[in-house]
Amino acid sequence: MDRSRADGRTGDSLSRGLSAGVPADQATVRRSNLALVLRHVSASGPCSRSAVALATGLNKTTVTSLVSELQARGLVMETGPQHAGSVGRPSVALALDGSRVGALGVEVNVDYIAAIATDLAGRVLVDRRVGFDAMGSSPERSLDELALVVEKTLADLDRLGVTPAGVTVAIPGLIDTITGTVVVAPNLGWHGVAVAERLSQAGIRPDIPIVVDNDANLAALAEYTSGSEAGTSDLVYLTGEVGVGGGVISGGRLLGGADGFAGEVGHILVDPAGEPCRCGRVGCWETKVGLAALVRMATPDRAYGMGRQVVRDPEERLAEIEQRRAEGDPRVDAAIVEVGRWLGLGASVLVNLFNPRVIVLGGYFARLADRLIPAARQELARLGMTGAAERCRFVASDLGFGAAARGAAGVVVERALSDPTAISIRHPLPSG
Incomplete structure (x- = not known):
């Protein structure tokens, strides 16, 4: 299988960040700075470019360039003047956008398959759960049903004009997260099931990363980031x-x-x-x-x-x-x-x-x-x-029975925040 599908990376990740010919180390630094700015805006927005520069230690010219690229990728938007009580021209506030970028989390459990799709700000776009006897079905039949749920949810996102940044699948069992393989899932009766590989063969676009992880771990992450505690x-x-x-x-x-x-x-x-x-x-x-x-x-x-x-x-x-x-x-x-x-x-x-x-x-x-x-x-x-x-x-x-699927979607969001260059440029970058 294509291992890049399982670990959420692609071979041309550097080339997505900047134009061809830019040295890899410069591309790496820029990608890191893009993530730094995006995370600050996500955590602290609305905030001005000056506030971003002060918080991150980057100079204002660099921040302006980085913000322009994040806007071109549809990740940051301007929300209007920010009045902080100071004299002079008000600054323009920045906030996390990501409304056109989706994150899909899917869970397979004993008697249901659930899917939750959010945008990068965590707003739920699609929430579905279908009854399915995974315990009484073969792994092949279960994977067929899983692929169908994923395909339907991706089609929902397409109708909403949202581009998926990735898919994470939650499974109740021991997972080899590098290859996207279920080592063993006792209650499903699965042993050595290559989930990521099967989904990659189901017609899902090759540029959509597929990750597989344990359901309880993903649910714990959801609780830690957005649950009552x-x-x-x-x-x-x-x-x-x-x-x-x-x-x-x-x-x-x-x-x-x-x-x-x-x-x-x-x-x-x-x-x-x-x-x-x-x-x-x-x-x-x-x-x-x-x-x-x-x-x-x-x-x-x-x-x-x-x-x-x-x-x-x-x-x-x-x-x-x-x-x-x-x-x-x-x-x-x-x-x-x-x-x-x-x-x-x-x-x-x-x-x-x-x-x-x-x-x-x-x-x-x-x-x-x-x-x-x-x-x-x-x-x-x-x-x-x-x-x-x-x-x-x-x-x-x-979070109900959807905690694992929500946590799975959160993993996709986290990956996008860590590497904004994984999100395609939607609008032309300003010249110069």
Whole structure:
């Protein structure tokens, strides 16, 4: 496969920045300065060119040139005069644009495929989720459906006049991010699946970078950048799906591990005499707290794998559980308390290891947080290290089941901010 599709780079990245013949080191410096200015405008705008120069340490002439190029690429726009109370002519304010540049994040999970497309300012342009039985389908069939969702969403962006800067795919499993290959995804039954290569063969334009990463890591990034606990430098995100994954933010950085496989918390052994896990082991944490475990206890007649069933979105399963609870079915409350207890037990391990300030509950955990958290907190207090456990809070995510897809889109945005030359020039650069 073309490895540049997987790692988001292209062989002609230097030639996009400046005209042919400019030495590579100069192109590299200019690309770095473009990113520096763009990030400042993104974080601090609206701001004047003078303010950008002061904050970045670049001279005003250089900033003016860089801003002109960012405008030509459709990344920065002028918003009008900026009145700061000073005497004299008001300066012209700059702000992040990117309204015509899109970022697509896609997630494949056990029973759905989700896609979220944003512009570079993070405004959601497309948000779709389709029910799909990935657990009961072959990898080939799942990749066909994934390609279809990606193609439809890219077509939506095209109709909006938005050019995609890249696609990031979130998968619940161990990912080789260099090649875009799923090493293993136990709940999907995938082993050695070349996702990036398959999408590159599906008619997606070769100039659109394709990246594949772990769903929990991407969701954790979304929480850190735009969730209810955004900016918390030490947090753990738990996916709350059929499988349970974790993304760990430590000191403001995503913890990846030596091979990028950190965060597979769902396969921590918690009960040696417990249920078999799809990873091949017994008693993994996700067999106690995953959505399949809750469904098995609360609505055993609707358990995953019970005969041939219509594909059901997780929201539909939760709605049925809520309905049965409203009807007085005692199994529902008992199941939620049991899941909460095991949730707290596993959380105590994470608190003892990573000392987070917040554990963000995503997926179905967030939906049932008001009933899960009391039981989880009680177990955490019993088993967690004194002090660390007391200072750690459980918080429900407000990003819903779309957190991984949103985080995936955010990776595309981050890449564009880091290398503005990856975005094609839309308007002629001023002469001279």
